[in-house]
Amino acid sequence: MTQSVASQLSQPRDFVGYGPHPPFMTWPGGVKLAINLVLNYEEGSEYSWLEDGRNDNWGEYNLTASPPVRDLGTETHFEYGSRAGVWRLVRLFDRHDIPITISACAVALEKNPPFVEWMKTRRHDLLGHGLRWIDYTTMERSEERRHLHEAVALYDKLLGRRPLGWNCRSLPSVNTRDLLVEEGGFLYHSDPCNDDLPYFADHQGTQILVVPYSKTLNDSRYLVAPGYSNPRDFAEDCRSAIDYMLDEADETGGRMLTIGIHARWMGQPNRASGLREVIEHVKQNPAAAFMRREDIARFWLANHAGFERRG
Numbered sequence: 001m002t003q004s005v006a007s008q009l010s011q012p013r014d015f016v017g018y019g020p021h022p023p024f025m026t027w028p029g030g031v032k033l034a035i036n037l038v039l040n041y042e043e044g045s046e047y048s049w050l051e052d053g054r055n056d057n058w059g060e061y062n063l064t065a066s067p068p069v070r071d072l073g074t075e076t077h078f079e080y081g082s083r084a085g086v087w088r089l090v091r092l093f094d095r096h097d098i099p100i101t102i103s104a105c106a107v108a109l110e111k112n113p114p115f116v117e118w119m120k121t122r123r124h125d126l127l128g129h130g131l132r133w134i135d136y137t138t139m140e141r142s143e144e145r146r147h148l149h150e151a152v153a154l155y156d157k158l159l160g161r162r163p164l165g166w167n168c169r170s171l172p173s174v175n176t177r178d179l180l181v182e183e184g185g186f187l188y189h190s191d192p193c194n195d196d197l198p199y200f201a202d203h204q205g206t207q208i209l210v211v212p213y214s215k216t217l218n219d220s221r222y223l224v225a226p227g228y229s230n231p232r233d234f235a236e237d238c239r240s241a242i243d244y245m246l247d248e249a250d251e252t253g254g255r256m257l258t259i260g261i262h263a264r265w266m267g268q269p270n271r272a273s274g275l276r277e278v279i280e281h282v283k284q285n286p287a288a289a290f291m292r293r294e295d296i297a298r299f300w301l302a303n304h305a306g307f308e309r310r311g
Contacts, residue, residue, distance in 0.1 A: 035257045039101070042108050049070040089266060116159060120159060
């Protein structure tokens with residue numbers, strides 16, 4: 001059996017999970033809904049003509065094709081995120097004093113030292129998002145391993161700490177989870193989008209904690225159809241999910257919700273207003289709270305054995 005085939009078969013699909021009886025639990029402080037707000041920071045690590053001989057297509061427009069020349073328009077859309085957008089979001093987080101998770105590409109952080117300095121002075125946790133914001137699905141295993149190790153080393157150099165979780169651009173490869181287990185320094189994996197609660201997956205005899213991500217409440221929907229046409233759409237979508245899950249928690253126990261945002265998209269002033277509404281909505285409800293992804297993982301690791309299973 002070749003390595004590629006072995007990798008394909010190393011992660012069998014699971015269509016059952018917790019089934020009708022998820023763990024009945026409550027988050028610290030009696031919170032019913034843990035909301036993980038993830039700031040994806042990618043600016044400067046995306047595909048670019050100067051570095052890759054191709055352009056990225058996820059600037060302000062989701063382009064289906066890119067001209068075979070340098071695309072200054074898309075480049076400057078990305079630059080907006082690092083020059084202006086991220087600072088608008090930073091002010092919002094500081095103003096409301098909420099903990100978030102920063103899913104950052106290592107090269108993107110390297111290109112914005114002031115943002116790195118801000119991160120050093122705050123309590124937000126770091127989620128590994130790759131060395132660069134590029135496609136890992138078809139990358140050779142050895143090359144993906146090199147990217148992983150270089151990224152971890154660069155995070156440590158810039159921030160004095162490594163990421164304890166990992167989340168690739170859009171899709172992991174069939175080798176990603178194996179490489180995370182092999183590296184040995186990760187607390188959890190966040191590429192899967194298949195549950196509302198953390199769970200353990202057996203990976204060739206190693207138990208790995210999965211803290212699921214989600215692309216449902218995500219500002220990328222401003223660029224896809226059907227998606228968000230204005231900030232009210234985003235705010236209402238998030239509020240609907242928050243309120244529903246809070247009601248559901250009375251029957252099923254504590255829930256987890258991920259909201260994903262990006263500096264170049266949510267950092268625009270109109271869209272930031274929608275995020276502000278969501279933050280204010282959460283802060284008005286004591287049964288919901290923002291939690292860092294690392295704290296969710298640590299709580300689950302420390303307490304999962306005692307969670308009740310009803311039914």
